[in-house]
Amino acid sequence: MTKYIFVTGGVVSSVGKGVLAACLGLLLEARGLKLTMMKLDPYINVDPGTMNPFEHGEVFVTDDGAETDLDLGHYQRFTSCKLSQKSNVTTGGIYNAVIQKERRGEYLGKTVQVIPHITDEIKSRIRMLTADPEQQYDVAIVEIGGTVGDIESLPFLEALRQFRLEIGPKHCCFVHVTLVPYIEAAGELKTKPTQHSVRALRDIGIQPNVIVCRTGPHQLSEEQMHKIAMFCDVTGEAIISAEDISPLYAIPMNFKKQGLDNTVLDMLHLEAPASNLQEWTAMVERMQRASTELRIAAIGKYVEHEDAYKSINEALLHAGIANDCKVKLDWIEAEQLEGDADPATILAPYQGILVGPGFGQRGIDGKIATVRYARESRTPFFGICLGMQVAVIEIARHCAEMPEANSTEFDPECSDPVISLLSEQRGIQDMGGTMRLGEYRCDLKPGTHAHVAYGADVVYERHRHRYEFNNAYLERLTRVGGMVVSGAHPKGDYQLVEIIELADHPWFCAVQFHPEFKSTPLHPQPLFRDFVKAALSRSRS
Ligand code: GLN
Numbered sequence: 001m002t003k004y005i006f007v008t009g010g011v012v013s014s015v016g017k018g019v020l021a022a023c024l025g026l027l028l029e030a031r032g033l034k035l036t037m038m039k040l041d042p043y044i045n046v047d048p049g050t051m052n053p054f055e056h057g058e059v060f061v062t063d064d065g066a067e068t069d070l071d072l073g074h075y076q077r078f079t080s081c082k083l084s085q086k087s088n089v090t091t092g093g094i095y096n097a098v099i100q101k102e103r104r105g106e107y108l109g110k111t112v113q114v115i116p117h118i119t120d121e122i123k124s125r126i127r128m129l130t131a132d133p134e135q136q137y138d139v140a141i142v143e144i145g146g147t148v149g150d151i152e153s154l155p156f157l158e159a160l161r162q163f164r165l166e167i168g169p170k171h172c173c174f175v176h177v178t179l180v181p182y183i184e185a186a187g188e189l190k191t192k193p194t195q196h197s198v199r200a201l202r203d204i205g206i207q208p209n210v211i212v213c214r215t216g217p218h219q220l221s222e223e224q225m226h227k228i229a230m231f232c233d234v235t236g237e238a239i240i241s242a243e244d245i246s247p248l249y250a251i252p253m254n255f256k257k258q259g260l261d262n263t264v265l266d267m268l269h270l271e272a273p274a275s276n277l278q279e280w281t282a283m284v285e286r287m288q289r290a291s292t293e294l295r296i297a298a299i300g301k302y303v304e305h306e307d308a309y310k311s312i313n314e315a316l317l318h319a320g321i322a323n324d325c326k327v328k329l330d331w332i333e334a335e336q337l338e339g340d341a342d343p344a345t346i347l348a349p350y351q352g353i354l355v356g357p358g359f360g361q362r363g364i365d366g367k368i369a370t371v372r373y374a375r376e377s378r379t380p381f382f383g384i385c386l387g388m389q390v391a392v393i394e395i396a397r398h399c400a401e402m403p404e405a406n407s408t409e410f411d412p413e414c415s416d417p418v419i420s421l422l423s424e425q426r427g428i429q430d431m432g433g434t435m436r437l438g439e440y441r442c443d444l445k446p447g448t449h450a451h452v453a454y455g456a457d458v459v460y461e462r463h464r465h466r467y468e469f470n471n472a473y474l475e476r477l478t479r480v481g482g483m484v485v486s487g488a489h490p491k492g493d494y495q496l497v498e499i500i501e502l503a504d505h506p507w508f509c510a511v512q513f514h515p516e517f518k519s520t521p522l523h524p525q526p527l528f529r530d531f532v533k534a535a536l537s538r539s540r541s
Contacts, residue, residue, distance in 0.1 A: 002130040003171050003268040006160050007143040008208070010178040010197025015214050016242070017177045018071030021143045022078035023252040024175070026280065027261040029079055031272035033138040037075045038129050039068070039088050040122070041145040042152035046092040049435075057307030061462045061517050062087065065438025071143060073311050077520045078252070089125045091152065097121055114155050122159035123166075138270070148176070149200045161205040173267040176201060176208035177242075180215045180224075189218055191228050198232040207233065209267045210260070212240045219243050238263050247317075249521050250284050252277070283321060283521050292325040294535055297350040299370045301363040303331040309356055312384065315519035316354075319532035322524040327532060334363030334370070341366075343373035352380045352535030355387035357464075357514065361410045368394045375508065380534035382527065383510030385465050388500060389419045391510040392469060392477065395502070400481035402473075409467050418477070420470045436463045440489050440513070442498045448486030449509050450499045453526040459487075461498075461513035469497035469512065487511070507534030 005024065009017040021037065029035050045051055048059050049067030060073040068088035076083055098121050102112050110117075130140050144160070146153040164172045178194040194213060201208060211234055213220055220228075220241040229236045240258050245251045255261070256277065265272055296316060302308035313329060320327035330350075337343050347353060353374045355367050367387070371394040374381035383391040389407050396405030396418045407419035439460045444451040451457075471494060477483040486509070487499030502508040509527060519525035 001167075001171065002137045003139050003173070003270055004126070004163070004167070005139060005141045005173045005175060005264060005268070007141065007175045007177065008148055008157070008201065008206075009144075009146070010148045010176055010201070011181075011193040012179050013147050015147075015177050015179050017143050017145075018069075018074045019248065019251060020175070020177050020212055020242070020255075021071070021141050022074040023255050024260065024264065025075060025079040025081065025141055026252050027256055027275070027277075028139055028141075028264075028272075029081075030275045030277045030280070031261060031265070032276075033270075033272055034136060035079055035081045035139050035141065036129055036132075036135070036137045037072075037079065037081050037083070037087060037141045037143075038126070039071050039075075039143045039145060040125075040156050041069055041088065041090040042150065042156060043090055043145075044092040044095070045090060046096055047088070047090060053302040053308040054305050057305055058310045059464065060311065061437060061464045061514060063439040063460075063462060065462075067437065067464070069145065070307055070310050071145075073314070073517070076517075077314060078249075086125070086129050089122075091155070094118060094121050094125070094155075115158060118155050119159040119162060122156055123163050126159075126163060138272075139268070148197050148204075154204070157201070157204045157206060164206075170269045173210065173264050174201075174206055174208045175210040175212060175264070177212045177214065180213045180220065180228075182216055182218050189215055189220065189224055191224055191231070194228055195231045209234060210238045210240065210263055212242050212260075215241060215243050217244055235263075238267075247284070247287060249280075249287065252280065253284070279522060286324065287317075287321045287521075290320065290324045290326050292536070293328055294320070294323075294325045294352070294532065294539060295328050295330070295350045296352040296354060296532075296535060297347055298329055298331050298354040298356055299334050299337065299363075299367055300331055300356040301334050301358050301360075303333050311514070311516035311519070312354070312356060314521075315516040315525050315528045316532065318519045318521050318524035319528040321521060322529045323532050323536055325532070325536055334366035337366035337369045338363075341369075343369050344377070347373050347379070348377075350379070351539040352382070352531060354382045354384065354531070355390060355510075357385035357387065359386070359409075364390060364410055368397070371395075372398060375502065375505065378506055380507040380531055380538055381505075381509070382531040384516065385512060385514055388510035388512050389467060389469075391508075392418050392483070392500060395477060395481045395483050395500075396473065399483075400473075400477050402476075405473075407467055416473070418470050418473045419467050421466065422468055435466050436468075438462055440496075440498075442487045442489055442513070444499070445484070445486045448484060448499075449501055449507055449530065450486040450511075450527065453509075453530040455526070461511070461515055462517045463513045465512065469500075471495075471497070506538065507531065 066085040396402040402416040405416040406414035488495040
C-alpha cells in the first residue's frame with residue numbers, strides 16, 4: 001500500500017517546502033522506491049494559469065497540459081515522477097468540483113459544508129493521485145502550499161488530519177519546514193517561531209514527525225536541536241538543519257548526511273534498499289568543477305520577479321553542466337532595448353542571446369531589436385515561444401520586405417499578420433483554457449540544428465500559447481527571408497510550425513514550445529545544451 005508524506009510550512013512563506021519535497025523525493029527514489037508527488041495550493045484561482053508572473057512566478061506546464069505551480073518544476077528536476085493534471089490542486093479547483101456536484105444534485109439535498117464536503121473532496125484528490133491501475137506507488141509526497149496559521153490552509157490541514165486517521169498513523173509522515181531566524185542583536189538563532197508554528201499545527205490536531213529548520217547561512221547547534229525536539233515533541237534525529245546551500249542541486253546531500261530518508265522511512269515503517277545517489281553526486285561534482293564562464297543575455301518582461309522564468313534559468317544551468325561551463329545569465333528588461341538604445345552597447349558583452357516567452361505588447365520592440373542584433377552580429381540566438389514569434393516578425397520585416405509584419409496579438413489589423421490565431425480559434429473569448437497546452441509531436445527536418453541537437457526525427461515538447469505561425473507566409477519567409485522550418489507539428493492536411501532557424505547563421509534557433517519544462521540536471525534539454533555549446537564556441541573563436 002502507498003505511504004504518504006505531507007509537507008507543511010511554518011513561520012514564513014517561501015521557506016523552501018517545494019525544494020525540500022523534491023529533495024526528499026530524490027532521496028527516496030535513490031532507495032529504489034516508486035514515487036508520486038502532488039501540491040495542494042490554498043488560493044481560489046482554479047489553476048495558476050491566469051495569474052500574473054510578477055505575482056506568482058512561472059506557470060509550469062505538464063505533458064497533459066495542466067498549468068501548475070512552479071514547485072512542480074522542482075519535483076520534475078529532482079525526481080523522475082510523472083506529473084499530470086492530478087499533481088496540482090487548488091482551493092478554487094476543489095470548490096469548483098464541489099459546487100458542480102451540488103448543482104447536479106449529487107449531495108441528495110444535504111447542506112454542503114467545508115466539513116465534510118470540501119475535506120472529502122480534498123481527500124479524494126489525494127487518493128486519485130495514487131489510484132493508478134498501471135502504477136504501484138510506494139510513496140506519495142504531498143506538499144501543502146501556504147503557511148500553517150493561514151485561514152486558507154485550514155480545510156487542507158483538516159483533510160490531512162482525517163486522512164491520517166483513515167489510513168492509519170503508520171502510513172503517514174508529517175514533515176514541517178520552518179524558519180529559524182538569526183537575531184543579530186542577540187547573536188543567535190531563535191527557535192521560538194518554530195515552537196509557535198508547531199503549536200498551531202497541533203491545535204489543528206497534527207503532530208509533525210520531522211521538523212526541517214531553515215537557518216539561513218547558520219547551522220543549528222546540538223543544543224538548539226535538542227530544544228526544538230523537546231518543545232515540539234519529536235525525536236532528536238527528526239530535527240533537520242537546513243542551512244543555505246549552493247548550488248541548489250547539492251542540497252539533497254545535506255539531508256542525506258543527516259539521515260532524513262532513514263528517519264522518514266522509519267516513521268512510515270517502510271523497508272528500502274541502500275541508497276544509490278552516485279549519478280546525482282557525479283552531476284553535482286561536475287557542476288562544481290566547471291570553471292569556464294559564459295555570459296548569456298535573456299530578454300524578458302517579468303525580469304524583476306526572481307521566479308518568473310524559473311525553468312529557463314534552470315535549463316541553462318543544466319546546459320552549462322553538459323558543456324562543463326558556468327552560465328552567467330543576465331535577464332534584461334526588453335524595454336531597455338527600445339527607443340534610442342543601441343542594442344550593441346547592451347548586448348555585445350554576451351556570447352549568447354535568448355528571447356523568452358511572454359504575453360502582451362509591452363517590450364515587443366525591444367525584443368525585435370534584440371533578434372535583429374543577434375542575427376546581424378551572428379551571435380548564437382535561442383527564441384522561446386514569444387521569442388519565436390518575434391524572430392519571425394523580425395525576419396519578415398528586415399529580410400522579407402514586409403515592414404508592417406506583426407502578430408495579431410499586438411496589432412489585430414496589421415497588413416502582414418505573420419503570427420495570428422488559427423481560424424478555428426477566432427471568436428473564442430474566454431482567457432482561461434483557450435491555449436495550446438501540453439505535449440505535441442514535432443517532426444524534425446534532417447540536417448538542421450534542431451535535428452542535430454535532438455538526434456531524433458520525432459520529438460515531443462510542451463506548449464503554452466495562443467498564437468501560431470501563419471502558414472500563408474511560409475513560402476515568402478523561407479524563399480526570400482532565408483528562414484528554415486526545422487520542426488513542425490503534423491495536423492492532417494497542414495502543419496503547425498514549431499521550430500525555425502536561419503540557414504546563414506552559426507546558431508539561430510527559435511521554438512514555439514517551451515523546451516525548458518523538460519530539462520533536468522541529469523538530462524539537459526538538447527536545444528539548450530547546443531545553444532550553450534554554440535555560445536561557448538563563439539567565446540573561444
Ligand atoms: N503571447 C504569445 C501567445 O500567446 C506567446 C506565449 C508565450 O510566450 N508563452 O501565443
